Amino acid sequence: MGGTLARSLSLRTSLLVTVIAISVFAVIIGTGAWRQRHAALKELEAVVTRESSMIKRAIDRPMLLGNDAGTRAEFAELARSYADTTVHLASFTGNITYSTRPEAERRDLSEVLTDPGLRDLTGRARREALEASLLFERDGRSVFAHVTGIPNEPSCHHCHGASQPLLGQLVMMQDVTPILAGVNGRILESAGISAAGLVALLAGVILFIRRAIVDRVQRITDASTAIAGGDLNADLAVGGHDELARLAANLHGMVGGLKKELGFSKGILNGMTLPFLVADTDGRVSYCNTALLHMLGLDGTPEEQTGKTVGDLMFGEPQRVTVTDRVLRERAVHTGQRVTLDSRKGGQVHVVVDSAPLLDLDGNLIGAFSVYTDVTEMQRQQARIEEQHARIARAAEAARQVSARVSSASGELSEQVEEASSGADEQRGLAVESASAMEQMNASVMEVASNAGSAADLAGTAHEQARQGSVVVEEAVACINRVAEQARVLEHDMGELGTQAEGVGRIIGVIEDIADQTNLLALNAAIEAARAGDAGRGFAVVADEVRKLAEKTMQATREVVGFVEAIRTGVARSRSATDEAVRLVAQSTGLAGRSGEALLAIVGTVDRTADQVRAIATAAEQQSAASEQITRAVDRISTISGHTADSMRHSAGAVSDLARLAQELDAIIDDMR
Structure with missing residues (x-):
């Protein structure tokens, strides 16, 4: 139960x-x-x-x-x-x-x-x-x-009492x-x-659960059991839109993904032309292709080999440990393993084994995959190539000896050409150095001549400028004299301005006295108006206004006094500065006169210098013409030496090419060996 x-x-x-x-x-x-x-x-x-x-x-x-x-x-x-x-x-x-x-x-x-x-x-x-x-x-x-x-109750007391x-x-x-x-x-x-x-x-x-849940779950279970048995086309549809319907749809999608993955894997396995096999974790063949059977000389179908050990299939020895068995035991990839097999139809087969473990998505070992590359024909071709290589090596040895002699002769010739080329290069270098020196000397002479001419021109220019400077100095002296005259006039005007400022000060003093008296009178009038009472009230107002006017007059007078005092101070400073300007103008007049005399002396010296510079320029031009003739001769020698050196270099290049070709021939022969 x-x-x-x-x-x-x-x-x-x-x-x-x-x-x-x-x-x-x-x-x-x-x-x-x-x-x-x-x-x-x-x-x-x-x-x-x-x-x-x-x-x-x-x-x-x-x-x-x-x-x-x-x-x-x-x-x-x-x-x-x-x-x-x-x-x-x-x-x-x-x-x-x-x-x-x-x-x-x-x-x-x-x-x-x-x-x-x-x-x-x-x-x-x-x-x-x-x-x-x-x-x-x-x-x-x-x-x-x-x-x-x-x-x-009290109504009962008459019969039963109250006890x-x-x-x-x-x-x-x-x-x-x-x-x-x-x-x-x-x-x-x-x-x-x-x-x-x-x-x-x-x-x-119970009927609802059976029909809506249990029967549908049973259909999903039956379909999943069929799928687990290999029937990937089992129907998972249960109808409806609830969770079971979505579960069935998800399982259907999962089965579709499995079909795609399995189809992809089978397509790869069926499309492989190289011999291969797939072994389970016990080392028994679970899948192999026809190419492997042809390589081993076996008749029948790949399905007939399923369940055999790898050693039994490959060597006819069920207990033999193969590369695939080692991969399953070590869970590691083995590549490039050379193995010799005996064909069931006679002869030996040389193969290279590449084997790798197969793991599921959780990393668990589920088998091994081994690929066998037949290299029997490759080994036969390798033997023929080795024989041909021996023959070529013998021919290459003879060619190498000839190449060695050619290389030796070309080396000697190259040394001689190199020596001649070196001499020509040295001669050319000396000629170039001479030509360069002559060019430098010619350039120096030309520069001297040019500088001399420029100096003569500058001397003439200096003479003219000195003459013009003398005229300018004379005009400056005249202007300075006029400035001195104006300074003296300004000094006289400043004196008069100071005198007038003192007069204004005296007038302001008188105004201050008048303002003081007016203020005093206004004060007395205010006192008298106060004594007079109401009769003198209007007079008191007038007296107060007069007093205020007197105070404003005194305030304005004090401000004017300040301004006048500032004018007097400024006039005093200006007069002092004017005196100093007059003195400096007089001193400048004397200096300007001496400058005119110096400029006249410079004019005479410049005239004499210009004559000497013109003579130097003439001599430098004659020397430059001679150096140009020498330079042309040296250039001609250098050109001839260059042609000679170029010819020697071409010869050396040809000899080098010959030696290089001999070395390449020697290298080719070595490679052939």
Whole structure:
């Protein structure tokens, strides 16, 4: 059973849903039954309590009157009207005074009542005023008891006195078996309806789970099992748009990717023309191609070789350790391994083995891939090439000896040509140096002649400029004399300006005195106006205005005094500066006169220098003509030497080419060897 549950999703799901549904419905039914029974008991308690209250009121009327016969008549009426109800009225001692069962009168409640719970309840009612209910079983019947304590009220004192707080208790017992049977019937009916609903719900849920989930999962499982078995065309479609549909679509996409990858891998394997094989982790052939069988001289198909060890397929020895086995053991690539195989049809096959481990995406070893390159024909060609190489080596040795002799002769000739070329180069170098020296000397002579001519021109220019300078100096002296005259006039004007400034100062002093007197008079007038009172108020205003005008006059006078003082100070400084300017002008006049005399002396010296420079220029021109003739002769010698050196270099180049060709021939022969 446990194995079946573990393998069946449908069974596990159905069992889980059934257990959960039954548990939930059991809780619901149990809770409903308890609530129905509890509600029925509450209702029954209310009814019995109400009936007990009515009975108490019915028997209270004759008891209050002390009518014993009337009280018994009420109990007899209760017995006739309510056959299923028993009522006991007991005293405070527990003795039954009145009862619907006459045989119980004058007996204690503890003797009549058989239920322990009810006896305890009536015992409490003798001690305290309470009102309580109790359900118990008696002779297979359900009885509901209600106990009510009867207090000793003032209306009862005329018969019973006031000594006891409780007069007794009223015990009412009703057979509620039919009522509880109806309640239990309704509970069973609800349970049956709930059970039917549970069965319907379970059937619907299980059917839905089976069709919407389990059957579709089973289809996906069957298809995935077929795919795992190699059927990549198994149908994964389950319909719908839910998670299972998306799962099926994802699996379909994954299978499509696997088909593409496997198709790509198979395409590569089928397209390989080199012999190869694929081995599993146990070293057994899982795939090989026809080219490998042809190389080994085996008949049949590649599928017939599947399962053999690599040693059995390649060498006919199942236990032989091959390169592929070493790759599987070491999990490392082996390349360029030369192996000699025996063809099944006779002869040997020389191969180069390249083998590598195959790993899955998690890095786990899943097999090995080995490629075999047939180099048998290559080795035969290599043997023929080695034989031809030996023959060429012998011919090359003879050619090398001839080349050595040619190289030796060309070396000697090259040394002789090099020596002649060196002499020609040396001669050419000396001629070039001589020509260069003559050119430098000629350039120096020409430069001297040019400088001499330039000096003569400069001397003439200096003579003219000195003459013009003398004229300018004379004009400068005249201008300086006029400046001195103007400075003396300015000095005289400055003196007069100082005198006038002193006169202005005296006038300002007089104005200050007048302003002081005016201010004093205005003050006196203000005092007199104050003494005159209201009559002199207008005069006081005028006096105040006069005083303000006098103060403004004094302020303006002080400002004018400041300006006049500044003018006097400036005039004094200007007069001093003018005196100094007059003195400097006089000194400049003397210096200008001496400058004119010096310029006249320079004019004479420049004339004499110009004559001498012209003589030097003439001699330099004659020397330059002679040096030009020497330079042309040296250039001609240099040209002839250059032609000779070029010819020798061409000869040396030809000899070098000959020696180089001999060396190349020697190198070619060495390569051939």
